[in-house]
Amino acid sequence: MRVRSQISRFLKHLPAVLCLLIGAAHGGESYIAVESYSGKILLELDADQKRPVASLTKIATAMVVLDWAKLSGTSMAEMAIVPQGALLLGGSNPMGLIPGDRISLREAMYSMLLGSDNVAAFTLADHAGRSIQNRSGGASPEAAFVTEMNNLARGIGMKRTRFVNPHGMDTVQAQGSSTARDMARLAIYAMRDPGFQFYVKQTERTISSFRVNEKRSFKVRNTHAMIDRGTVNGIKSGSTVLAGPCAATSSEKKSIVRKLPNGATQLTGRRLIVIALGSPDRWGITQTLINQGWAAYDYWLRQGQPVKEARELLIVPKPK
Secondary structure, eight states: OHHHHHHHHHHHHHHHHHHHHHHHHHTSOEEEEEETTTOBEEEEESTTOOBOOGGGHHHHHHHHHHHHHHHHTOOTTOEEEOOGGGGGOOSOOTTOOOTTOEEEHHHHHHHHHHHOOHHHHHHHHHHHHHHHHHHHOOSSHHHHHHHHHHHHHHHTTOTTOBOOSSSOOOOSSOOOBBOHHHHHHHHHHHHTOHHHHHHHTOSEEEEEEEETTEEEEEEEEOSOTTTTSTTEEEEEEEEETTTEEEEEEEEEEEEEEEEOTTSOEEEEEEEEEEEEESOTTHHHHHHHHHHHHHHHHHHHHHTTOOOSSGGGBOOOOOOO
């Protein structure tokens, strides 16, 4: 009985033990703070360390869906059917979606981005992936979709990133990875899109799905704890055993208005992107990085925006 009790206590604390071991293996947290419009990197720590990024993966999923919808002329009101493969998923499923349920692409995006819904992410990837697969091939709709996620990553310079699924969950088959610097690139790219911005700035949203002919409504709340706090206006949180707590955050201030000698008005946008990966206190470090990042940016402006080396800037191109 004593041995059984010891085993029981060990199993109870196993997740915490694994987190500590994984955290040690990854060498602690990684972070970066960069002003989006200028690309000025203001703060960073181990920003090129490759590691899992949990549900921050869903930022790429959302952008592939939005880009695909624009290129294909697909309405976000179009209905998608939750695929059978959803039965094999674990993790977050706040709407309780099951195979055969119908949900619009728009509502699935809300559930994925606000509620970190893995089934919604898989459903979006399957729906868009079928169209992508018909055009460019692929072993499955999901595989075709993930290929586009990686094409997007390469297109915006995410050289140390590999996505393996649309939801970011830890899997036995393969493990995706990225870096704080690469995720900052993705966040900058995503926050350029007004549609994406509209999704992620919501604190909560009532959304619906259909099971047979029954409409099912659900209030989804944003898992990002800092949304609408101070200057924060996005974007995504995530956490898995392997990745630890992660957060991508956008903090935006009013544009700086300057009168030029010729009488014209110059507007300088101000948006701070903060990425925290594997941080036990992701919200605490994010707030610290926001405070220190803005202070560093203001100082940089007062100094005349000096740039001695190209690596001081993070320039995100538009994908080809």
